[in-house]
Amino acid sequence: MTEWMHHAPRWTVISVCVIATVLLFVGAFAHVTDLLSHGPHPYDWAPGWLNLYWSSLALFDTLAAVLLIQGKRRGTDLACVIMTTDLAANWYAVYGIQHGNLATQPGLRRLAVLAALVLGTAPFIRRHLTN
16 A cells, blocks of 8 residues: 555655755754753743743754754654644644734744645655665
């Protein structure tokens, strides 16, 4: 049933990995900037655990990007975990804390598109990477 996933063209695999890597580095840069500018609690309105999670992404986004550059499956797996948890955390922040919505939060929309890219392509990409 999943045999067709093995036949993804190599240029497609490389393209998706490059896009995901660049976007993970953009995320890592944003989190590092927040850490340097505001310390480990950059968002006064957010609870401590949420600030800690977002600050930890400075490390985890970078790690996932480096693993993808090295062609490791763990990079794809970590990127999927990051996208799932980051989307959930941001969704909670927008709806549960700020009482906003998707229409007023362009950052949440961009994150949802990135999560869809990573989660939607992971099964195709993962099979072409090494352990």
